[in-house]
Amino acid sequence: MEFWFSEFHLPGLKYSLKVKECLYSGKSEYQRLDVFETEEFGRAFTLDGILMVTEKDEFVYHEMMAHLSSNIHPNPKRALVIGGGDGGTIRELARYDSFEEIHLCEIDKHVTDVCLEYFPNVAGILKSDERVKLYFEDGIKFLENKKNYYDIICIDSTDPIGPAVGLFKEDFYKLCYESLTEDGIVIAQSESPWYHLPIIKDVQDSFRKIFPISKLATASLLAYQSGFWSFSIGSKRYNPIEDFNLEKAEKIEKFTKYYNSGIHKASFVLPNYVKKIFR
Amino acid sequence: MEFWFSEFHLPGLKYSLKVKECLYSGKSEYQRLDVFETEEFGRAFTLDGILMVTEKDEFVYHEMMAHLSSNIHPNPKRALVIGGGDGGTIRELARYDSFEEIHLCEIDKHVTDVCLEYFPNVAGILKSDERVKLYFEDGIKFLENKKNYYDIICIDSTDPIGPAVGLFKEDFYKLCYESLTEDGIVIAQSESPWYHLPIIKDVQDSFRKIFPISKLATASLLAYQSGFWSFSIGSKRYNPIEDFNLEKAEKIEKFTKYYNSGIHKASFVLPNYVKKIFR
Structure with missing residues (x-):
């Protein structure tokens, strides 16, 4: 069989x-x-x-979500992951001592329960790090009560179908903007450049309207469609390329399997067929 | 059905x-x-x-094979593609006016005949550019009679099974070295970083023994295993990163769909799990 x-x-x-x-x-x-x-x-x-x-490739996505954003903030103290109930992005955020609070807002507690049982190397941090607090709520409602609070928000959503549809809308990104501190940064997974360019363009267009600085990065992974994935960053003050912090990256890259100081900058370089969405 | x-x-x-x-x-x-x-x-x-x-993704591989190598040579006149009977790498090489001779050495004429008929946008250059000459021979035997001749050699092989086994051996890379001019460059497709790290390590180890300069680059494509592919460069004089020619890249990137001046440099930045083969 x-x-x-x-x-x-x-x-x-x-x-x-x-x-x-x-x-x-x-x-x-x-x-x-x-x-x-x-x-x-x-x-x-x-x-x-x-x-x-x-287990084989989760490190790519989780490292990129956490480090592309946290690296460029000089002293991030409060982080929020929306979605991401598996805990992988939080495992990577927890590598920074500067964080005092790391919140998870996952709509489906069942996701976290299953990952805690079957993926201890990914989700274990959710129990072992006392800076982590879990909220099993709708991310949109959760943000409505958190203004000017987070330095980093990671939108670690599923594809824009089912429960994650609202996490790809401009109104939601505006809520994120309001929930960020004055120099806060949001990073969102924004699907595959090969298959979802219109989605990437929508996310980028929204970010450009809302944030003074917005950028698109990519990474090569295995388990998501096409093996090539994108990450959209909106930032109030820090530029993901110019404000790259080499010292922080060199500390982190001792632990990472994908991310390193070279990858940080290289990930913002886009192939021509992707760049054309900005024309 | x-x-x-x-x-x-x-x-x-x-x-x-x-x-x-x-x-x-x-x-x-x-x-x-x-x-x-x-x-x-x-x-x-x-x-x-x-x-x-x-048709959807061939441009990535063919552009990277041709431009990563040809960009860094200041005045390449003679190129050889070994394998690559589909003509895609030659289509990209032909964008450089400096080439006077572009040779294809493909063991299987049937490959070229089929591609000429069904992929005119890929293979058409093999008939339309008079600098192109086709040799339907074994690449190893072909090189034995061409000493100190080519500025660029592209090893555009299939996976290291069947007819391409010999194209992944150190003795073959030595032949390439001898067939190159004193400042010549060889580029070889070297499989997927996700699935074939031991092969990449072997190719890189061989290149390091034979060439004064060797580098590894990657690109994200669709149709090859894992969607993430590697390219190994051996060079007698020019450094693929330091000798990058911005002016040449800016001319070429008007026509390319993947390659551009940023991609050239970024493609040599490797994730940690790939870098570890050099330790």
Whole structure:
């Protein structure tokens, strides 16, 4: 018998991983959750059949979310991750001693419970670091009560379908702006340059309207559609390229598997087919 | 009825493209050749069931092979592409007026014939540019009679199985060294950093033994395993980073869809998990 998990990256593109064992399958109020032990990528976590975390490559996405943003703020004290109930982005944020509060606002507690059980190296930080506080709430409502509070906000959402639709809207980015301190920074995962350029353009257009500084970065990972992913940054004061802090990066890169001081700057260099969205 | 092409990127990872129509299927002395019209990537060309060219993403690989190498040579006159019978790398080399001779040495004439018929935008240059000469021979034997001749050699091979095995061996790289002029440059496709780090390490180790300067670059594409690909450069005189020629890049980037002046330098920045092979 063979057991395969398949995800349709596009209607005519199917990506299939051979599965040794299905470790968990459940349903929350919001979505279906599965954990597989795969032959090639170790453990994998899916939401509604879409790969969210694999042991083999999760470090890329989580390091980029946390370090592209936190590096350029000279002294970030309060961070918020919206979505990201797996805890990976928080594991990376927690590497900075400057943080006094690191909040997670995840709509679906079931996600965090499952990840705590099956992905201790990703989610464990949610229990082990006392600066971390968990809120299982709607991110949009949560932000409405937090004005001028966070130095860093990471929008660690799923694709813009289902519960994450609202996290790709301009009104939500305005809320983020208001919840940031006067020199705060927001970073949002913004999908694949190969398959979702119109989404990236929308996010970037919104950021440009709202923030004095906005940038687009990319990284090469494995488990998300096309293997090439984008990150959108909106910033009130610091420039993600010019305000890059080499000293901070050199401390962090001792622990990271993808991010390093060269990668920080190189990630903002875009291929021509991506740059054309800014014309 | 549905018709799918599937490629095993790894024994437990299957990548499947929905096919509208099979346009060609044939067998040469060396390999099986197929051309599919796919739903998502346009026309696709496979050798022994492995994707070689898709209309959607071929530009990435071909631009990087040609421009990472040709940019840093101040006045390249003679280029050789070994393998690469589809013509894509030659299409990009032909953008430089300085070339007087551009040679293709492809072991399998069938590859070029099929690509000329089904991929005119990729292979057409092989007929339309009079600087191009085609040799349908074994690359290793071909080089034995060409000493101190080429400024640029592009090793545009398939994966190191079947006819391409010899193109990943140190003895072959020594032949390339001897066939290059005193300031010549070789660039070789060297597989995926995610799946083939030991191969990349072997190629890089060989290049370091043979060439005074060697570097590794990467690019994000679609159709090759993992979507992340590597290019190894060996150079007798010019440094791929320090001798980058901005003026040449700015001329070329008017035509390219991936490569540009920023990408040239950024492509040599490696993630930590790749850098570790040099320790």
